[in-house]
Amino acid sequence: MQTAIHLLSALAEPTRLGAIRLLWDGREHCLCELMRELDATQSRMSRHMAALKHAGLVVDRRDAQWVRYRRNPHLSDNLGIIVDAVLASLPDAATRKAA
Amino acid sequence: MQTAIHLLSALAEPTRLGAIRLLWDGREHCLCELMRELDATQSRMSRHMAALKHAGLVVDRRDAQWVRYRRNPHLSDNLGIIVDAVLASLPDAATRKAA
DNA sequence: CTTTTATATATGGTAATGCGCATATGCGGT
DNA sequence: ACCGCATATGCGCATTACCATATATAAAAG
Numbered sequence: 324m325q326t327a328i329h330l331l332s333a334l335a336e337p338t339r340l341g342a343i344r345l346l347w348d349g350r351e352h353c354l355c356e357l358m359r360e361l362d363a364t365q366s367r368m369s370r371h372m373a374a375l376k377h378a379g380l381v382v383d384r385r386d387a388q389w390v391r392y393r394r395n396p397h398l399s400d401n402l403g404i405i406v407d408a409v410l411a412s413l414p415d416a417a418t419r420k421a422a
Numbered sequence: 423m424q425t426a427i428h429l430l431s432a433l434a435e436p437t438r439l440g441a442i443r444l445l446w447d448g449r450e451h452c453l454c455e456l457m458r459e460l461d462a463t464q465s466r467m468s469r470h471m472a473a474l475k476h477a478g479l480v481v482d483r484r485d486a487q488w489v490r491y492r493r494n495p496h497l498s499d500n501l502g503i504i505v506d507a508v509l510a511s512l513p514d515a516a517t518r519k520a521a
Numbered sequence: 522c523t524t525t526t527a528t529a530t531a532t533g534g535t536a537a538t539g540c541g542c543a544t545a546t547g548c549g550g551t
Numbered sequence: 552a553c554c555g556c557a558t559a560t561g562c563g564c565a566t567t568a569c570c571a572t573a574t575a576t577a578a579a580a581g
Contacts, residue, residue: 324439324516328434331508332434335430335434337423355527364570366573367569367570369529369530373529385577385578388525407507408500408507411500411503412500412501437539454556463542465540465541465542469559471558484547487557489557489559
């Protein structure tokens with residue numbers, strides 16, 4: 324129960340949900356890229372990513388100056404299904420790039 | 423996006439999630455029953471149910487002194503799938519009655 | 522060793538959330 | 552009309568969440 328609550332709280336914030344959407348392409352993204360895409364300030368983005376990491380949704384890796392975030396490959400199936408369902412519910416406009 | 427966030431916030435609270443779990447049996451439950459099952463005070467339970475109603479997850483109906491709550495039958499498929507996935511992730515202990 | 526770029530964190534302010542308590546309201550029974 | 556049960560709501564408080572600003576850390580480059 325506690326686990327599900329933590330996951331839901333982590334997802335229930337626009338910037339964090341946006342980050343999950345971007346990271347769910349399976350690739351790595353550095354903080355600076357997420358900042359740009361989601362139009363977030365540096366400290367905001369950093370804190371939100373720390374929250375997602377703490378919730379076990381993502382993992383990070385130092386690469387020179389950058390910190391690369393990616394989907395946690397060991398995320399349990401139960402929880403992965405929730406994330407997928409949430410992302411599937413988002414309007415396409417959220418998925419398409421501003422372009 | 424806004425819709426998903428509202429749903430997630432509504433679910434991200436133990437008493438509310440517990441109520442959803444109980445109501446997802448498809449039947450009606452009065453507030454007093456939910457209070458008892460979830461060990462919540464009257465005002466707490468009432469407010470949480472108001473939140474779930476506002477989020478569109480449940481509907482209510484006056485029946486004499488009681489207010490009967492039930493799953494919103496017009497909940498969109500996208501959102502219903504999320505709720506189902508969340509409930510499926512809960513440990514069995516949460517689903518089984520205290521007996 | 523200083524500068525630049527990327528990221529994290531400390532600080533302090535504001536707003537949102539959840540709660541208990543008290544009170545109000547709705548409804549049936551007497 | 553009054554009482555009692557079920558539910559809703561006003562109020563104040565405590566906790567938490569989110570934010571911007573400023574500063575600290577880390578790594579690469581010159």
